[in-house]
Amino acid sequence: FMDINTGERWVDSEVSSIDTAILVAGALTAGEYFKSMNPNIETKAKQIYANINWNSFIDTTPGGHYGQLYKQWMPDGPGHNNGHWDYNDESLLLYLLAIGSPVPQYAISPDYYYSVVRELGSYGTDGKPVIQSWFGSLFAHQYANAFFDFRDRHDRRNINWWQNGVDATIANRQFCLD
16 A cells, blocks of 8 residues: 555555455456557556566465465565455456466466365255355355456366356355345
C-alpha cells in the first residue's frame, strides 16, 4: 500500500502478493479496454506486469509449504510472513499471473500451481463435491472468473474451475436458504 500523495510505502504496510495480482489483473484489463483511445495505458500496464519478480513470493524452503506463494513480504523485516496461499479464487488469479509473467526469469514454475492445498467439501442435497476455500466466502469461487474464462478448461488434475465455481455458488445458495 502506498501514500496517494507521495508514492511512498504507507506506514509499515506489507507488500501483498494478492493485492499485487489484483492490481496487475485490473491494469491489464484497463490497458486492453482503453488501448484504442490511448495505447500508453496498455504499455504502462504491461510494464507494471513485467516488473514483478513473482519468484520473490515463492517459499523455496524444503518441507510442507515448498512451492506455495507467501501472502506477504515485509521489506524491513521479518521478511515473508502471514502464511501461504491455499486455494481460493484469488490465489488462482495470483498463480496464473505468476506463471504467465512476460519475463521468463520472473515467472514461477507451473508446477508450483499444484502445491496449493485443495480441500474437498460439499453442501446441499445434491452433495456435489467442490474444492472449497478455507474461509467459506462465495467470492473465493468467482473472483478469477472475472479475468479468465475457465469454461470447458481442465488442469492436469482434471479440475474445471468454472464448474467448481458454479457448484460452489449453488451450494452457497442452498446454505443461505437453509
